[in-house]
Amino acid sequence: MSSLTLSNLTASYGQTPVLMRVSAEFSPGRLTVLAGPNGCGKSTLLKAIMGFLPKMHGDIILDGQPIGQIGRRRLARRIAYLPQESFCPDYMTLGELVELAGYSRYALVGGPSDRDRQLFRKALETVGLADKAHLQVNTLSGGQRQRAWIAMVLAQDTDIILMDEPVNHLDVKYQYAVLGLVRALVRQHGKTVIMVLHDLNLAATFADDIVLMNAGHILATGPVSATITSENIARVFDLDADIFPHDGRLVCLPRLAPSASASA
Numbered sequence: 051m052s053s054l055t056l057s058n059l060t061a062s063y064g065q066t067p068v069l070m071r072v073s074a075e076f077s078p079g080r081l082t083v084l085a086g087p088n089g090c091g092k093s094t095l096l097k098a099i100m101g102f103l104p105k106m107h108g109d110i111i112l113d114g115q116p117i118g119q120i121g122r123r124r125l126a127r128r129i130a131y132l133p134q135e136s137f138c139p140d141y142m143t144l145g146e147l148v149e150l151a152g153y154s155r156y157a158l159v160g161g162p163s164d165r166d167r168q169l170f171r172k173a174l175e176t177v178g179l180a181d182k183a184h185l186q187v188n189t190l191s192g193g194q195r196q197r198a199w200i201a202m203v204l205a206q207d208t209d210i211i212l213m214d215e216p217v218n219h220l221d222v223k224y225q226y227a228v229l230g231l232v233r234a235l236v237r238q239h240g241k242t243v244i245m246v247l248h249d250l251n252l253a254a255t256f257a258d259d260i261v262l263m264n265a266g267h268i269l270a271t272g273p274v275s276a277t278i279t280s281e282n283i284a285r286v287f288d289l290d291a292d293i294f295p296h297d298g299r300l301v302c303l304p305r306l307a308p309s310a311s312a313s314a
């Protein structure tokens with residue numbers, strides 16, 4: 051089980067900072083959703099944790115150790131990262147892609163262990179692609195491809211999982227299946243999950259905590275019930291929305307502008 055702390059993190063690609071003095075704590079056994087308008091810095095926050103940003107100040111601490119001091123192979127055993135877009139060479143099959151997930155665990159000579167192979171199989175079963183391992187990834191549909199990448203991240207079997215809009219291309223059944231599975235991993239194995247999601251209803255259903263961002267700042271952070279509020283949605287998204295409980299979870303329903311309502 052691992053925890054991750056960000057203190058006063060400022061990061062930029064060029065001259066202008068994209069993240070400004072961001073501080074947050076991500077605890078084991080919690081699923082945190084990052085939400086906020088397009089371009090506010092959510093993906094950049096995940097990339098910063100992975101050490102992909104050219105310019106950064108502040109601290110990222112993984113279990114008491116600055117993350118920059120952890121070698122890439124060791125880091126890959128601790129943190130799995132699913133970017134917003136991924137690229138796979140044409141020749142690679144789904145089975146081969148998922149096997150790459152175990153690469154950081156393999157001995158320098160030798161290949162996957164029996165446990166690794168079990169993890170690969172389980173990951174493919176979880177995303178409903180067990181019968182497609184022999185197919186080239188690029189011949190799968192968009193949603194199936196996304197599920198393939200999710201399988202790869204699950205098979206990496208790390209304590210911390212970062213996912214950038216993981217269910218974007220998925221049909222509604224797999225959106226719920228994948229997020230339900232990730233939440234089960236959090237609950238049963240104490241994983242630390244940080245996930246970018248645009249759909250506030252999915253966020254309210256599956257997250258423990260929400261981090262609301264705007265223009266490189268964190269505007270609100272905390273449990274779902276404290277963060278998904280009409281006031282916060284107005285502040286962060288400039289949007290009027292009704293929030294109400296339904297069947298044990300919160301529902302967020304944006305209001306229609308008068309000109310768009312049915313009676314107009």
Ligand SMILES: Nc1ncnc2c1ncn2[C@@H]1O[C@H](COP(=O)(O)OP(=O)(O)OP(=O)(O)O)[C@@H](O)[C@H]1O
Binds near residue numbers: 088089090091093
């Ligand atoms: N590789 C890059 N080089 C320069 N600027 C970048 C780069 N990637 C992102 N940015 C800029 O950083 C800012 C934050 O981008 P980021 O992708 O983190 O936003 P986001 O909140 O994830 O947005 P979205 O919801 O649209 O995915 C934006 O202004 C974007 O233009």
